[in-house]
Amino acid sequence: MSERIGDYLDTVRLYGRYVGISVRSQLQYRASFLMLTLSQFVLVGSEFLGIWALFGRFGNLRGWSLAEVALLFGMISVSFALAEGCVRGFDTFPALVKNGDFDRLLLRPRGTAFQVAAQEWQLMRLGRLVHGVAVLGWAAVALDMAWSLPKILLLGAAIVGGACLFCGLFVLQATLAFWTVETLEIMNTVTYGGVETAQYPLAIYQPWFRRFFTLVVPLACANYFPAQALLGRPDPLGSPPLFQWLSPVVGGLFLAGALQVWKVGLRHYCSTGS
Amino acid sequence: MTAYNAVFSARFQTLLQYRAAAAAGFGTQLFWGLIRTMIFEAFYRSGAAPQPMSLPQVVTYVWLGQAMLVLIPWNVDADVRAMIRSGTVAYELVRPLDLYTLWYSRALALRTAPALLRALPMFAVAGCFFGMQPPPSLAAGAAWLAATAGAALLAGAITTLITISLLWTLSGEGVSRLLPAVTMLFAGYVLPLPLFPDWAQALLSFLPFAGLADTPFRMYLGHLPPEAVFGVLGHQLAWTAALVLLGRAALARATRRMVVQGG
Amino acid sequence: MPQIVVENLAKSFRIAERDPGAWGALRGLAHRRYRTIHALGGISFSLEPGELVGYIGPNGAGKSTTVKILAGILVPDGGRCEVLGRVPWKERIAHVGRIGVVFGQRTQLWWDLPVVESFELLRDIYRVPAKAYAGARDELVDLLDLAPLLDVPVRQLSLGQRMRCDLAAALLHAPALLFLDEPTIGLDAVSKLAVRDFVKRLNRERGVTVILTTHDMDDIEALCTRVMVIGQGTILSDGTLEDLRARVTRERWLIVDLADAAESISDPDAVVMRREGRRVHLRFDPGQVAPAALISRITARHPVSDLFVQNPPIEEIIARLYAEARP
Numbered sequence: 001m002s003e004r005i006g007d008y009l010d011t012v013r014l015y016g017r018y019v020g021i022s023v024r025s026q027l028q029y030r031a032s033f034l035m036l037t038l039s040q041f042v043l044v045g046s047e048f049l050g051i052w053a054l055f056g057r058f059g060n061l062r063g064w065s066l067a068e069v070a071l072l073f074g075m076i077s078v079s080f081a082l083a084e085g086c087v088r089g090f091d092t093f094p095a096l097v098k099n100g101d102f103d104r105l106l107l108r109p110r111g112t113a114f115q116v117a118a119q120e121w122q123l124m125r126l127g128r129l130v131h132g133v134a135v136l137g138w139a140a141v142a143l144d145m146a147w148s149l150p151k152i153l154l155l156g157a158a159i160v161g162g163a164c165l166f167c168g169l170f171v172l173q174a175t176l177a178f179w180t181v182e183t184l185e186i187m188n189t190v191t192y193g194g195v196e197t198a199q200y201p202l203a204i205y206q207p208w209f210r211r212f213f214t215l216v217v218p219l220a221c222a223n224y225f226p227a228q229a230l231l232g233r234p235d236p237l238g239s240p241p242l243f244q245w246l247s248p249v250v251g252g253l254f255l256a257g258a259l260q261v262w263k264v265g266l267r268h269y270c271s272t273g274s
Numbered sequence: 275m276t277a278y279n280a281v282f283s284a285r286f287q288t289l290l291q292y293r294a295a296a297a298a299g300f301g302t303q304l305f306w307g308l309i310r311t312m313i314f315e316a317f318y319r320s321g322a323a324p325q326p327m328s329l330p331q332v333v334t335y336v337w338l339g340q341a342m343l344v345l346i347p348w349n350v351d352a353d354v355r356a357m358i359r360s361g362t363v364a365y366e367l368v369r370p371l372d373l374y375t376l377w378y379s380r381a382l383a384l385r386t387a388p389a390l391l392r393a394l395p396m397f398a399v400a401g402c403f404f405g406m407q408p409p410p411s412l413a414a415g416a417a418w419l420a421a422t423a424g425a426a427l428l429a430g431a432i433t434t435l436i437t438i439s440l441l442w443t444l445s446g447e448g449v450s451r452l453l454p455a456v457t458m459l460f461a462g463y464v465l466p467l468p469l470f471p472d473w474a475q476a477l478l479s480f481l482p483f484a485g486l487a488d489t490p491f492r493m494y495l496g497h498l499p500p501e502a503v504f505g506v507l508g509h510q511l512a513w514t515a516a517l518v519l520l521g522r523a524a525l526a527r528a529t530r531r532m533v534v535q536g537g
Numbered sequence: 538m539p540q541i542v543v544e545n546l547a548k549s550f551r552i553a554e555r556d557p558g559a560w561g562a563l564r565g566l567a568h569r570r571y572r573t574i575h576a577l578g579g580i581s582f583s584l585e586p587g588e589l590v591g592y593i594g595p596n597g598a599g600k601s602t603t604v605k606i607l608a609g610i611l612v613p614d615g616g617r618c619e620v621l622g623r624v625p626w627k628e629r630i631a632h633v634g635r636i637g638v639v640f641g642q643r644t645q646l647w648w649d650l651p652v653v654e655s656f657e658l659l660r661d662i663y664r665v666p667a668k669a670y671a672g673a674r675d676e677l678v679d680l681l682d683l684a685p686l687l688d689v690p691v692r693q694l695s696l697g698q699r700m701r702c703d704l705a706a707a708l709l710h711a712p713a714l715l716f717l718d719e720p721t722i723g724l725d726a727v728s729k730l731a732v733r734d735f736v737k738r739l740n741r742e743r744g745v746t747v748i749l750t751t752h753d754m755d756d757i758e759a760l761c762t763r764v765m766v767i768g769q770g771t772i773l774s775d776g777t778l779e780d781l782r783a784r785v786t787r788e789r790w791l792i793v794d795l796a797d798a799a800e801s802i803s804d805p806d807a808v809v810m811r812r813e814g815r816r817v818h819l820r821f822d823p824g825q826v827a828p829a830a831l832i833s834r835i836t837a838r839h840p841v842s843d844l845f846v847q848n849p850p851i852e853e854i855i856a857r858l859y860a861e862a863r864p
Contacts, residue, residue: 021647
């Protein structure tokens with residue numbers, strides 16, 4: 001048992017080393033990094049600006065207040081920013097396969113998904129992260145609710161679960177490169193489209209849409225269902241409180257599933273060569 | 275004009291090559307348009323107060339946005355950027371040819387070639403399945419086409435300006451990263467401009483970005499009467515001229531700097 | 538106890554065929570055709586610990602396929618393979634931790650980092666204990682003369698310097714088996730000698746088993762006690778260089794410098810291959826005529842200012858072997 005713990009710690013330390021290298025090289029181009037981060041902030045900021053303007057015109061969104069929507073917005077933003085920061089290494093994965101550099105990763109005694117993710121840790125995603133935290137902070141205050149310890153833990157778990165979910169989606173998107181040379185942009189619908197969707201309460205969408213984002217890509221488990229428990233209001237979709245409290249786990253399960261698909265892709269790569 | 279044609283056909287061929295990518299990009303946009311319209315629908319059902327635009331108008335506006343998305347200057351000419359990064363642009367700068375016109379032609383081609391490929395199927399699908407309305411009158415349609423041409427010229431000028439800004443590494447990075455985000459917002463892609471607060475309307479209609487998408491779309495919708503096309507074109511062309519002059523001046527400055535520094 | 542055992546290893550690939558031109562591209566949109574390449578048709582060999590084997594063959598013969606299978610990153614279609622007591626592709630992580638691989642054309646070091654930081658990262662990746670790492674690093678730095686390079690970013694190194702660093706990098710975790718793929722390609726003469734010298738010492742003094750894939754015959758001649766030639770997916774020859782030579786041809790070459798340019802040589806037992814001014818290249822079969830006899834005959838009949846007897850260069854041998862293998 002202690003050996004496994006030692007193993008995990010060793011992997012964490014190695015990851016930390018990779019991150020350090022990545023960050024140092026990004027900071028070398030300090031001006032560029034600042035601009036990128038700022039542009040991320042502006043991008044996300046303008047999205048929230050739109051929401052704020054709409055609430056100014058309509059007053060509410062199907063019974064949801066701006067503060068409640070801000071909670072959802074903040075949660076999913078932070079989840080996405082965390083995922084983007086950690087897993088953007090997979091963006092270059094198709095290129096790795098194409099020019100044969102992936103073989104070098106296979107020749108190292110470490111998991112391939114780990115190595116691919118670790119090779120880049122994007123500092124600029126701080127732009128979305130900072131904005132998301134700010135919105136979350138404002139929502140927490142504006143909601144005027146009692147923040148007990150269990151609720152804070154649930155919030156944290158939900159954010160982490162959401163981050164796992166997005167990581168899983170990025171891994172799936174990259175895994176396609178094992179089979180086809182062309183990148184399937186269609187995955188962007190679920191990543192960027194998913195963030196856009198989850199910024200608003202799931203209840204406002206059509207049933208088929210809701211079902212997709214609960215059962216196929218369980219985005220709703222990343223912020224909507226936990227938020228119901230946090231807000232303490234009855235869910236218009238009728239989900240039981242137990243489910244709401246446990247829903248962050250789904251994100252983790254999704255990531256585990258995605259990594260299994262990665263393994264299948266890896267097996268395919270190793271039997272067909274590059 | 276030969277530069278325009280060359281880039282146009284090259285882009286066209288490149289786009290045909292990536293079969294899956296072409297279809298998937300379209301799929302992504304459909305999904306996006308769908309989400310936006312659902313969100314707006316939900317908002318419109320949340321309050322009965324009269325709004326500056328009706329829901330059907332907003333829906334059509336969103337789909338117009340998706341159809342014409344490529345027209346928005348969110349990226350620069352990759353070849354030119356590579357040239358600037360590698361430094362070979364120095365040779366171009368000291369040659370006695372009109373580099374601005376060349377880059378402008380390329381920028382125009384960069385924007386318009388893929389726009390055609392994406393706009394036509396988007397109109398077809400959105401019109402048949404997703405509630406995109408046709409223009410209320412022939413005059414509105416004609417006005418929209420004219421305004422779109424103006425938008426293309428304006429987009430070319432903005433793209434060229436971003437490309438030129440890359441010659442200054444520090445500000446170039448900033449401009450090329452920040453401008454797309456700002457453009458999307460002020461062109462009406464986050465929210466149709468009329469839906470922004472009333473106190474912001476004056477600023478929004480002054481800025482050039484409205485001419486990229488918002489005002490042409492509103493001509494299409496009849497939200498702006500067909501007669502307004504002259505005002506719209508005037509606004510677009512005035513900004514285009516201003517940005518072209520700014521671009522030429524900046525390019526001249528960069529050229530002088532290159533010559534002084536020895537390339 | 539053999540370190541590597543390969544039995545009847547077979548591997549085929551399916552390649553998608555694409556027709557050229559625009560019409561072909563459009564057809565490619567509808568359906569794809571495939572073509573099967575039989576890379577390995579059932580090869581067998583075994584390696585004892587401490588051998589230094591040259592593995593040569595024309596391009597497309599199956600060299601890199603074999604190496605990839607032995608390294609554990611490719612799964613064969615059939616046959617048996619055991620390296621260091623494991624089936625490589627079944628236990629990838631355990632297996633690759635015990636081998637080192639150097640690609641001549643691609644570095645495994647991180648481009649923007651100083652060399653020593655790449656080393657440290659590899660130390661962590663391979664879980665090398667600190668003391669063992671320090672010892673290995675110091676030794677390799679000393680042997681390969683890397684001290685002035687340690688703080689230099691890899692992108693600033695010359696090809697020869699990079700290769701020496703790559704060699705060190707591959708050995709930091711003290712592998713028992715080393716794969717070298719084109720290690721001297723593109724290197725200047727001095728670097729080539731340094732690399733060869735290092736590999737020889739590594740093998741002779743430390744008993745590291747080395748499999749060398751290369752097109753450079755000088756490397757083979759300088760280093761390898763055993764040579765395996767692969768062509769068209771089968772092993773054409775497996776033995777010493779002498780065995781290889783003998784398998785292809787017994788002939789020897791006689792090069793004669795004539796004192797008088799106007800002379801021409803003819804002899805019933807020797808064939809003139811070519812002539813450059815005063816120099817005549819002859820080939821003969823030592824089984825038919827004793828070299829000494831031929832030499833005395835020629836020197837008796839013609840004014841000879843100098844002469845050499847040599848084996849056909851190994852490139853010639855290999856080329857003939859490849860040509861034989863072609864259908």
